[in-house]
Amino acid sequence: MRERENVRIHPTAEVSDRAEIGPGTRIWNHCQVREDARLGRNCILSKDVYIDAGVQIGDNCKIQNGISVYHGVTLEDGVFCGPHMVFTNDRAPRAINPDGTLKAATDWALSETRVRTGAAIGAGAIIVCGVTIGRWAMVGAGAVVTRDVPDYGLVYGNPARLRGFVSPHGVKMVVAAHQPAADSVLMVCPKSGLEIAIPRPDYEKLIVE
Numbered sequence: 001m002r003e004r005e006n007v008r009i010h011p012t013a014e015v016s017d018r019a020e021i022g023p024g025t026r027i028w029n030h031c032q033v034r035e036d037a038r039l040g041r042n043c044i045l046s047k048d049v050y051i052d053a054g055v056q057i058g059d060n061c062k063i064q065n066g067i068s069v070y071h072g073v074t075l076e077d078g079v080f081c082g083p084h085m086v087f088t089n090d091r092a093p094r095a096i097n098p099d100g101t102l103k104a105a106t107d108w109a110l111s112e113t114r115v116r117t118g119a120a121i122g123a124g125a126i127i128v129c130g131v132t133i134g135r136w137a138m139v140g141a142g143a144v145v146t147r148d149v150p151d152y153g154l155v156y157g158n159p160a161r162l163r164g165f166v167s168p169h170g171v172k173m174v175v176a177a178h179q180p181a182a183d184s185v186l187m188v189c190p191k192s193g194l195e196i197a198i199p200r201p202d203y204e205k206l207i208v209e
Contacts, residue, residue, distance in 0.1 A: 001101075001132075004181065006023035006024060006052075007021045007022075007023065007024070007025050007026075008025075008026045008027065009027045010027060010028050010029040010030075010031070011028050011029075011088070012029045012055070012145075013027045013028065013029065013030065013031040013032070013033070014031070014032045014033070014034075014077055014160045015027060015031075015033040016033060016034055016035040016036075016037070016123025017160065018035040018036055019033045019035060019036070019037045019038070019039070020037070020038040020147055020158055020201050021033070021039050021043070021050075022039055022040040022041035022043065022059065022183045023041055024041050024042035024043075024078065025039050025040075025041065025042060025043040025045070026042070026043070026044050026045070027045045027049075028044075028045060028046050028047050028049075029047050029048075029103065030048050031045045031046075031047070031048065031049045031050070032050050033045070033051040033054050034051060034052050034053035034054075034055075035050070035054075036054045037051045037053060037054060037055045037056075037057070037066055038049050038055070038056050038060075038140060039051070039057045040057060040058045040059035040060070040061065040077065041059040041060065041091065042059060042060050043057060043059070043060065043063070044061075044062045044063065044104045045063050045064070046063060046064045046065045046067075046083075046206070047053065047064075047065045047066070048065055048066045048067075049063050049064075049066070049067050049068075049069070050067070050068040050125040051071045052068070052069060052071040052073075053071055053077045054071055054115045055069050055070070055071060055074070056074045056075070056080075056154075057069070057074075057079075057089070057125070058075055058076045058077035058078070058079065058117070059074045059130065060076070060077055060078045061075050061077070061079045061080070061169070062079075062080045062081070063075075063081045063200070064080075064081055064082050064083040064084075064085075064123070065083045065084065065206060066080050066083060066084040066086065067083070067084065068086075069081075069087055070087055070088070070162060071089060072089040072091040072110045072111065072112045072113060072129065073087045073089065073113045073114075073129075074112070074113070074114045074115070075116070075194055076114070076116050076117040076119075076194045077117045077139070078115075078117055078118045078122070078169075078192045079117070079118070079121075080120040080121065080122050081115075081116045081171070082120075082121055082122045082124070082180060083123045083124070083125070084123060084124050085121050085122065085123060085124060085125040085127070086124075086125070086127065087113060087129070087130055088109065088113075088126070088127065089110055089111060089112075089113070089129045090109055090113075090115075090129065091109070091111050091128070091129060091130060092109065096133065101150055111129035111130035112129070112130065113127055113129050113130065113131055113132070113133075113153065114132045114133070115127075115132075115133045116132065116133060116134050116137070117135050118135055118136040118139045118168060119132070119133045119135065119136060119138070119149075120133065120137075120138050120142035120170070120179045122138075122139055122140050122142070122143065122156075123130075123141045123142070124142045124169035125139050125140070125141060125142060125143045125144070125145065125160075126133065126143070127139075127145045128144065128145060131146070131147060131148050131149070132148045132149070133143060133145070133148075133149045134148070134149050134150045134151035134152065134153055135151040135152070135153070136151060136152050136153065136166065136168050136203060137150065137153045137154070138151060138153070138154045138157070138167075138170065138206045139160065140154070140155065140157070140160070141156075141159060142156075142158070143155055143156045143158065143160040144157075144158040144159050144160055144161070145159075145160045145195070146149065146159045147159075147160075148161070149200075149205055150199075150202040150205070151198075151202070151207045152165040152166055152167070152173070152187075152196060152198065153166075153202070154166045161207045162202075162205045162206050162207060163199055163207060164208070165187055165196070165206075166205065167189035167191070167192060167194050167196065168194070169191050169192055169194075171189050171190060171191045171192075172190075173187035173188060173189050173190070174181075174187065174188060174190060175187055175188075176188045176195060181197065181201040182200075183199070183200055184197040184198055184199050184200055185197070185198045185200055185204075186198075193196065198204075
């Protein structure tokens with residue numbers, strides 16, 4: 001492993017000298033980190049991860065095998081990306097223009113995606129660009145996310161639908177016996193007893209099985 005200011009970089013990884021890498025981060029075999037990317041502290045990039053130019057990644061993120069984080073995607077602190085999940089960054093991709101010429105960089109319409117603090121994305125999930133995945137949300141394995149996911153939201157399926165709310169422990173919450181506010185639904189984590197108020201408009205999107 002190569003050392004770079006308390007960063008461990010596998011000899012087979014390709015990391016631009018213009019990339020900013022926080023201390024404690026580990027970059028494993030066959031990864032590529034492009035110019036002007038920023039990775040925070042204590043991140044883990046597993047085998048075959050690609051970080052595009054200019055991508056911003058927070059502290060304590062875990063990006064598992066075979067993931068490409070493209071330009072326009074931002075990961076806040078503590079994000080988990082499961083093996084081989086997919087980010088996109090153009091809602092109408094084409095290789096060529098209508099006249100048959102090869103598209104240039106200026107022909108692409110970038111749609112940004114943000115994954116907020118503590119969120120987790122399961123293995124093989126697909127995140128269609130232009131969405132925000134909320135704080136501590138959880139995306140099930142193989143889900144196809146086409147719309148925003150609220151804070152603490154649990155989504156799965158194709159297309160992904162809101163099926164519940166999870167605590168920071170990753171445990172599905174239940175509705176609390178007492179409801180002190182009309183504009184939110186108080187939910188409780190069965191594991192920790194932690195209570196979290198879910199805005200009522202978010203709760204009303206819930207699909208009950």
